[in-house]
Amino acid sequence: AAVDWKSVALSHVATSAAFDAYLTEQVxxxxxxxxxxxxxxxxxxxxxxxxxxxxxxxRQWRRVAKRFGLMEDEKEGIRRGTYRGVLPFTxxxxxxxxxxxxxxxxxxxx
Numbered sequence: 001a002a003v004d005w006k007s008v009a010l011s012h013v014a015t016s017a018a019f020d021a022y023l024t025e026q027v028x029x030x031x032x033x034x035x036x037x038x039x040x041x042x043x044x045x046x047x048x049x050x051x052x053x054x055x056x057x058x059r060q061w062r063r064v065a066k067r068f069g070l071m072e073d074e075k076e077g078i079r080r081g082t083y084r085g086v087l088p089f090t091x092x093x094x095x096x097x098x099x100x101x102x103x104x105x106x107x108x109x110x
Contacts, residue, residue, distance in 0.1 A: 027053050043092045051095035
């Protein structure tokens with residue numbers, strides 16, 4: 001189906017500051033879990049539209065990428081598809097964010 005771009009709200013990508021705020025909100029509203037705790041059974045216990053924010057250690061990138069079926073390579077130290085170390089993608093029908101240290105991860109841990 002064609003997208004009616006005139007009706008799509010794109011203000012969250014108008015500036016880098018707007019996108020930072022949007023992405024921060026998306027990650028903050030997601031259920032924060034450690035990489036080792038992620039499983040298909042965990043996903044089944046969450047509310048239908050609950051996104052996941054998966055905390056990962058950069059030293060384990062290849063293992064993380066394989067687990068989610070993502071590209072393992074990088075270019076100039078940056079993982080493909082990441083923005084400030086956050087990689088948004090869909091996994092098991094869920095919006096999922098791989099996060100390292102941005103946004104302020106200490107404030108996300110509740």
